[in-house]
Amino acid sequence: MTERDLIIKRFVSSPNDTTVYVFINDNEAAVVDVADAYGDIKNTLNELGATLKYILVTHGHRSHINSLSMLREREEGMICLHEQDSHFLKEIGDNPEPDMFVKDNQSLKLGSTVIKVLHTPGHTMGSLCFHLRDANSLFTGDTLLKREFGKIWGPHSMGLMLRSLKRLNSVIPPKTTVYPGHGPSTTMSAEAWLDALDNLS
Secondary structure (H helix, E strand, O other), rough: OOOOHHHHEEEOOOOOOEEEEEEEEEEEEEEOOOOOOOOHHHHHHHHHOEEEEEEEEOOOOHHHHHHHHHHHHOOEEEEEEOHHHHHHHHHHOOOOOEEEEOOOHHHHHHHOOEEEEEEEEOOOOOEEEEEEEEHHEEEEOOOOEEEEOOOOOOHHHHHHHHHHHHHHHOOOOOOEEEEEOOOOOEOOOOOOOHHHHHHOO
């Protein structure tokens, strides 16, 4: 599969400017972080005639999952998140139950492509990134943003974030497009500051 075989739709959800993605391959769709974009997601699925297979949660902060219960109620997609962020679901309406606790290095099949799950704690303990190697795409939530990283909450959080960023820099190819949870997309090669992290312990 190439980048041309993957359809990616991007929406910015108010009021927190959370970026929501719908990506489709072979008429199967996955959503990354529903935020408050239920209407945009529904319209995209209808317009492209795609079946929702996965609802991927990069982390459990409310601004990234606010319409999760509404989407799950109306579509058949499986809610996938890391177990360490599952407690966040209790903060939103109807307390949706996750369908799958995904783990580091787990692979999910979407059409003819494979979604690789990477556990990248730091911003939250259960933060995840989703890598589509064949499509040169990485969905990073609030782990890696353009020219920066997501908010940390103290020395322990910073240590975890540092290890997660170092890992991404070592395993993700430079030509990969990065789709973050806030702000514009970037590429791994454009984030040259990540190389300097190797000098930090």
